Amino acid sequence: MTTETAPVNDKPLIIAGKTYQSRLLVGTGKYKNNEETKQAIEASGAEIITIAVRRTNIGQNPDEPNLLDILPPDQYTLLPNTAGCYTTKDAVRTCRLARELLDGHKLVKLEVLGDEKTLFPDITATLEAAEILVKDGFDVMVYTSDDPLIAKRLEDVGCAAVMPLAAPIGSGLGIRNPYNILTIVENANVPIIVDAGVGTASDSAIAMELGCDGILMNTAIAAAQNPALMASAMRKAIEAGREAYLAGRMPRKRFASASSPIEGLFF
Amino acid sequence: MNIVINGEQRALDDGLNLQQLISILELENKRLAIEVNQEIVPRSEYADYILKQDDKVEIVQAIGGG
Numbered sequence: 001m002t003t004e005t006a007p008v009n010d011k012p013l014i015i016a017g018k019t020y021q022s023r024l025l026v027g028t029g030k031y032k033n034n035e036e037t038k039q040a041i042e043a044s045g046a047e048i049i050t051i052a053v054r055r056t057n058i059g060q061n062p063d064e065p066n067l068l069d070i071l072p073p074d075q076y077t078l079l080p081n082t083a084g085c086y087t088t089k090d091a092v093r094t095c096r097l098a099r100e101l102l103d104g105h106k107l108v109k110l111e112v113l114g115d116e117k118t119l120f121p122d123i124t125a126t127l128e129a130a131e132i133l134v135k136d137g138f139d140v141m142v143y144t145s146d147d148p149l150i151a152k153r154l155e156d157v158g159c160a161a162v163m164p165l166a167a168p169i170g171s172g173l174g175i176r177n178p179y180n181i182l183t184i185v186e187n188a189n190v191p192i193i194v195d196a197g198v199g200t201a202s203d204s205a206i207a208m209e210l211g212c213d214g215i216l217m218n219t220a221i222a223a224a225q226n227p228a229l230m231a232s233a234m235r236k237a238i239e240a241g242r243e244a245y246l247a248g249r250m251p252r253k254r255f256a257s258a259s260s261p262i263e264g265l266f267f
Numbered sequence: 268m269n270i271v272i273n274g275e276q277r278a279l280d281d282g283l284n285l286q287q288l289i290s291i292l293e294l295e296n297k298r299l300a301i302e303v304n305q306e307i308v309p310r311s312e313y314a315d316y317i318l319k320q321d322d323k324v325e326i327v328q329a330i331g332g333g
Contacts, residue, residue: 028332029333030331050333051329051330051332052331053327053328053329054327054330055274055325055326055327055328056294056297056299056326056327056328058292059293066298067328080329081333083333093305096307097302097325097327100300100310101298101299101300101329102329169333170333216333217333218333219333
């Protein structure tokens with residue numbers, strides 16, 4: 001049996017001039033091994049995959065499999081991040097190394113962290129780094145707080161996408177401030193991607209129902225008991241949430257409204 | 268000469284270039300990026316880049332991250 005669904009007139013997700021079918025962006029950290037990473041990414045259907053830039057092990061395991069062997073850059077859009085950077089300088093330096101590593105690749109995920117306990121962004125350093133990177137020709141997808149004013153300023157300095165957190169990185173607490181996320185979405189002329197904080201499929205659906213353009217996640221998939229299955233669940237939740245957003249939900253009412261007509265009752 | 272590679276001191280022959288260093292470290296054909304003294308050295312210039320005493324070399328790669 002096949003089911004007919006109503007045609008959905010959705011705009012594609014376009015980031016820095018490139019069109020994507022999937023609205024789920026995934027990280028590659030915290031997996032047990034490359035095989036588990038690969039299976040989860042395939043199940044997610046994601047096209048944009050984040051990576052980190054770190055020192056190569058010198059003299060240890062020279063034949064260790066490289067992440068880029070399982071994530072060929074011609075098959076995925078790689079999104080190098082600046083995770084672990086607490087200063088503008090370190091973040092800019094990391095992006096420039098990533099550009100060299102990936103042969104001139106311009107798309108980066110900027111995050112400048114302010115505090116180890118919360119991993120909240122250092123907003124002033126983030127703005128400063130974003131301006132430097134945009135001037136240097138990078139397409140910057142920027143991790144930020146859920147503050148609508150800062151989100152707008154990051155758009156104004158030329159970021160390609162603005163990525164507010166829903167809850168602290170790796171916390172799985174879900175969408176803590178839906179009204180701020182909604183305000184950010186309503187104000188925006190660039191894609192708004194929720195980055196960090198979702199824990200399970202329903203969290204993703206809620207973010208998408210608010211009108212977000214996509215969700216970037218890592219721990220929610222990698223720390224699930226079955227990462228590939230959670231990746232599949234997230235894929236469906238994001239599609240479902242997007243369709244619900246486009247469909248336009250019914251208004252909330254405090255009291256009941258019968259679904260069957262009163263007219264024609266025979267008793 | 269002594270140089271620092273990824274934070275570790277190494278004693279190496281004078282006049283070594285970056286391409287030779289990569290060979291010594293068995294990192295040929297790996298996807299890498301290299302900084303010397305916080306300046307990126309483009310891949311095309313490895314063979315011409317001669318290392319000198321006290322250079323600080325960072326060799327990085329892509330790893331899993333979110």
